[in-house]
Amino acid sequence: MEPQHLRTLARARSLVAALADGAQTVEASSGYERVLIELDRVHGDESPALDTRGLSTDRGVLLAEATSTIEELAEHGVDALDIELVLALLTDAHFLDVN
Amino acid sequence: MYGESGELMRTELAALLRLHRIQQQLGGPRRQAPYGSAPLVEREQFGRVIRCYRQTIIAWCSDAMRTVQPVTFSNLPAKASNPFRPHTMSGTAAAELFRALEHSRTHSSAPLASLELLGTPSDNTVVEHWRHAARGAALAEHDTTGDLAERLTAPQAQAILGDVAAIARALVVLDQRYSNTPGWEHLSQFDRLGWTALATALDVSLGQPDYTVDQTGWRPRVKPLQGPPKPGILGVLQAEHNLLVRLKSVPTAMNLRLIVDSQRLLSNQLVPYAERIDPRLASLWQTRAATYALIQQQLRNLGGRLGKGNGAAAEGANVLGRLKSVTPGTVIEPRVLAGFQTLFNHVDTRLANLIEDGVELGTLLQRVSLPRLVDTTEQLIHPLRERLVPVARPSDLPVVRTVREQLRPPSGGAQPATPGRSRADLHAALVHRPTSSCALERESPGL
Numbered sequence: 001m002e003p004q005h006l007r008t009l010a011r012a013r014s015l016v017a018a019l020a021d022g023a024q025t026v027e028a029s030s031g032y033e034r035v036l037i038e039l040d041r042v043h044g045d046e047s048p049a050l051d052t053r054g055l056s057t058d059r060g061v062l063l064a065e066a067t068s069t070i071e072e073l074a075e076h077g078v079d080a081l082d083i084e085l086v087l088a089l090l091t092d093a094h095f096l097d098v099n
Numbered sequence: 100m101y102g103e104s105g106e107l108m109r110t111e112l113a114a115l116l117r118l119h120r121i122q123q124q125l126g127g128p129r130r131q132a133p134y135g136s137a138p139l140v141e142r143e144q145f146g147r148v149i150r151c152y153r154q155t156i157i158a159w160c161s162d163a164m165r166t167v168q169p170v171t172f173s174n175l176p177a178k179a180s181n182p183f184r185p186h187t188m189s190g191t192a193a194a195e196l197f198r199a200l201e202h203s204r205t206h207s208s209a210p211l212a213s214l215e216l217l218g219t220p221s222d223n224t225v226v227e228h229w230r231h232a233a234r235g236a237a238l239a240e241h242d243t244t245g246d247l248a249e250r251l252t253a254p255q256a257q258a259i260l261g262d263v264a265a266i267a268r269a270l271v272v273l274d275q276r277y278s279n280t281p282g283w284e285h286l287s288q289f290d291r292l293g294w295t296a297l298a299t300a301l302d303v304s305l306g307q308p309d310y311t312v313d314q315t316g317w318r319p320r321v322k323p324l325q326g327p328p329k330p331g332i333l334g335v336l337q338a339e340h341n342l343l344v345r346l347k348s349v350p351t352a353m354n355l356r357l358i359v360d361s362q363r364l365l366s367n368q369l370v371p372y373a374e375r376i377d378p379r380l381a382s383l384w385q386t387r388a389a390t391y392a393l394i395q396q397q398l399r400n401l402g403g404r405l406g407k408g409n410g411a412a413a414e415g416a417n418v419l420g421r422l423k424s425v426t427p428g429t430v431i432e433p434r435v436l437a438g439f440q441t442l443f444n445h446v447d448t449r450l451a452n453l454i455e456d457g458v459e460l461g462t463l464l465q466r467v468s469l470p471r472l473v474d475t476t477e478q479l480i481h482p483l484r485e486r487l488v489p490v491a492r493p494s495d496l497p498v499v500r501t502v503r504e505q506l507r508p509p510s511g512g513a514q515p516a517t518p519g520r521s522r523a524d525l526h527a528a529l530v531h532r533p534t535s536s537c538a539l540e541r542e543s544p545g546l
Binding site: 003006007010013017020021026027029030033034036037040041044045046047048049050051 | 351353356357367392396486487
């Protein structure tokens with residue numbers, strides 16, 4: 001993986017982890033955790049460590065940024081279908097979170 | 100397991116000790132016939148079979164004595180002796196019992212009971228009790244030899260020694276009671292065997308035997324519960340059991356995270372059901388869910404592709420899938436709740452071992468943090484050479500600390516092992532006197 005790809009991936013993981021930590025219910029937190037695991041699976045579990053510094057505290061901002069960062073992974077050669085599946089999981093987790 | 104095979108022997112011998120007027124009992128179905136009316140040949144044949152069973156029991160006693168010998172020390176105060184001299188059992192009650200058992204074993208003309216004899220039921224109650232006792236002895240050979248010899252503690256050895264002494268005393272009593280059986284062969288030097296068994300029992304009673312030995316020995320392999328999923332909450336229990344069985348193989352880091360997630364959700368979702376029946380369990384499971392949530396967070400920065408664990412992860416998914424089909428108001432029996440708690444303890448112990456060993460052995464690796472871009476330094480940023488590195492000091496890792504301090508079930512909470520009912524029953528049978536019903540029977544006409 002190129003350094004920029006690694007940086008984007010680390011950012012995406014950190015954002016999703018922050019969403020999981022602040023989820024309203026255990027089910028929603030588990031849903032975000034599944035997104036994280038799926039991201040790692042897509043990258044062969046070679047993801048870098050989380051870096052939670054400088055993340056927003058607003059959950060809406062976190063979600064929007066996580067979505068755009070995951071979409072950005074397509075520019076680094078990640079399969080578009082995999083990205084769509086990850087985004088679908090993220091949407092499901094968000095649905096559990098707000099309901 | 101020695102607890103089961105030993106109990107089988109003791110229970111059957113206690114039942115035999117309570118049987119009197121043996122010659123009539125050996126008459127088989129014709130129990131009402133006058134004394135001595137059972138055909139001589141038939142009783143002689145029964146006697147021959149019983150001696151084979153007895154030889155199997157003596158053989159186990161002798162083998163068990165050989166196993167416990169290295170860690171057997173007399174409880175009697177010993178004379179001051181040179182501590183640099185090797186310990187010998189010579190002169191102790193246990194040594195004499197061992198010698199007496201070996202003597203009885205080698206001087207008997209009866210062979211060991213064959214597999215056919217052990218496996219063929221008899222119509223006669225007496226023979227059937229002997230057969231079961233011999234089966235217990237044959238099964239106990241798995242439990243008291245081999246690996247056990249290396250791990251046996253001195254107090255556990257005392258427990259086995261006490262059992263052998265009680266069984267030897269029972270054999271001596273029965274030997275005398277069967278003396279009218281045609282062709283009966285007494286135990287060689289039975290009086291010596293009886294006295295040494297009594298002396299050994301007294302010696303053991305001076306110490307504190309450890310009955311956890313009942314938990315040792317051969318156990319059948321735990322297998323997954325196959326077949327279609329059971330309805331309702333039992334299906335969840337079935338999947339959790341299967342998850343535990345599948346955890347035998349080491350999972351990859353990702354599968355481990357999936358399993359941890361399933362346990363977190365399961366514990367959390369079972370809390371409302373447990374609250375109605377057992378609030379103590381509900382509180383325990385709430386804590387368990389919180390512990391798994393913490394472990395889940397701490398596992399995010401660990402990776403590693405060694406291992407498998409697909410089966411366990413799939414069973415974790417089954418647990419959650421089946422839990423969704425359970426109706427919210429369902430009342431779960433305390434027995435089922437206790438089953439969950441037992442499985443949780445095993446799963447927690449296994450996962451704790453997997454995480455600790457994984458970090459220690461390098462199957463679980465730490466993810467590397469990316470260097471930060473800082474404008475104020477004029478140094479070049481080195482590209483990452485490795486993405487996963489072994490953990491330098493496992494004890495410093497938060498997940499290892501959590502596992503040690505919160506996940507692993509406490510070991511000190513177990514109840515102290517007790518001698519169990521069968522030991523007390525055998526001792527009671529050894530000293531019992533025929534009850535009034537036996538006396539009445541004896542006085543009845545025609546007996």
